[in-house]
Amino acid sequence: MTEETLHDNGGVPDPRFGEQGGVLTYGAYLRLTDLLGQQVPESAPPAHDELLFITIHQVYELWFKLLLSELTDARDRMLAGDSYLPRVRLERCHTIERVLVNQVDVIDTMTPQDFLAFRTKLAPASGFQSAQFREIEFLSGAKDPGYLQRFRGLTDDDRARLERRLAEPSLWDGFLAVLAKAGFEVGTAEQRFAAYAAIARDRERFGQLWDLAEALVAHDQAFCLWRARHVLMAERQIGTKPGTGGSAGGAYLRSRIELRFYPELWELRSRL
Ligand code: HEM
Numbered sequence: 001m002t003e004e005t006l007h008d009n010g011g012v013p014d015p016r017f018g019e020q021g022g023v024l025t026y027g028a029y030l031r032l033t034d035l036l037g038q039q040v041p042e043s044a045p046p047a048h049d050e051l052l053f054i055t056i057h058q059v060y061e062l063w064f065k066l067l068l069s070e071l072t073d074a075r076d077r078m079l080a081g082d083s084y085l086p087r088v089r090l091e092r093c094h095t096i097e098r099v100l101v102n103q104v105d106v107i108d109t110m111t112p113q114d115f116l117a118f119r120t121k122l123a124p125a126s127g128f129q130s131a132q133f134r135e136i137e138f139l140s141g142a143k144d145p146g147y148l149q150r151f152r153g154l155t156d157d158d159r160a161r162l163e164r165r166l167a168e169p170s171l172w173d174g175f176l177a178v179l180a181k182a183g184f185e186v187g188t189a190e191q192r193f194a195a196y197a198a199i200a201r202d203r204e205r206f207g208q209l210w211d212l213a214e215a216l217v218a219h220d221q222a223f224c225l226w227r228a229r230h231v232l233m234a235e236r237q238i239g240t241k242p243g244t245g246g247s248a249g250g251a252y253l254r255s256r257i258e259l260r261f262y263p264e265l266w267e268l269r270s271r272l
């Protein structure tokens with residue numbers, strides 16, 4: 001294309017731009033007819049805030065899907081001994097996770113009265129049944145097979161995916177593979193703490209490993225922050241009532257705040 005053809009339209013794009021013989025449209029590419037047809041309220045007539053409630057959960061699940069893809073790639077690359085791209089992937093995850101924590105603000109615009117207008121229709125469904133959320137926990141390293149027993153209403157596909165995540169290596173296994181490739185012994189806890197301390201004390205030499213460990217801590221911290229915000233979100237709506245999923249509600253959610261994906265990286269702080 002010549003300089004003249006680029007500019008002879010006064011900067012206005014050629015009206016045929018993006019239509020070079022193709023039939024693809026924005027809506028077709030993004031499957032918007034399907035996507036925007038999936039917000040179906042349970043309440044009839046629909047309670048005003050149910051669209052908000054469905055939308056926010058669907059947005060979470062879309063981000064969970066992307067997180068799983070990024071975290072899986074980070075894990076696979078670490079298993080191969082790489083440390084640069086896994087950190088890049090984890091940093092993207094951290095950015096998404098900040099969005100996940102901050103979008104709780106949107107749910108907080110709902111009053112408990114408006115939630116009550118459709119809450120009874122939701123039982124016994126609950127976020128406890130989010131298979132992707134549990135997949136993220138398993139992939140991150142918090143593998144609790146008990147969840148597979150406690151889950152009601154898992155599809156065969158969900159169950160198969162969760163069983164695969166339980167059986168396959170976690171991000172933590174990937175991290176230990178990176179340390180092993182760098183020459184550290186990682187068989188016992190004491191060997192691992194010796195490795196973390198060596199890395200922490202010589203960042204000029206081991207900066208890439210230190211940054212990778214810090215990216216794992218950031219991922220862990222983001223999920224702790226999400227759990228803490230989720231408790232407040234839940235208690236703001238339902239106080240001390242039991243959950244639709246059959247748990248004690250806020251008390252159960254509080255018990256989950258202590259969960260850490262990488263307890264040794266937190267323990268390292270006490271040992272430095
Ligand atoms: C009105 C807002 C919300 C309330 C009142 C609420 C309440 C609860 C309660 C009480 C539980 C415990 C299980 C039960 O007995 O029901 C739970 C679990 C859960 N919720 Fe929510 N939730 C809300 C919004 C959300 C949103 C927007 C998400 C995003 C996906 C979410 C994801 C989850 C997850 C993943 C769990 C399982 C947590 C775990 O087992 O550690 N919730 N929620």
Ligand SMILES: N[C@@H](CC(=O)c1ccccc1NC=O)C(=O)O
Pocket residue numbers: 057119122125126127128238242243244245
């Ligand atoms: N467990 C919530 C209801 C709830 O928030 C919910 C219900 C169905 C699907 C997802 C949900 N989100 C998080 O738990 C409650 O007890 O009010």
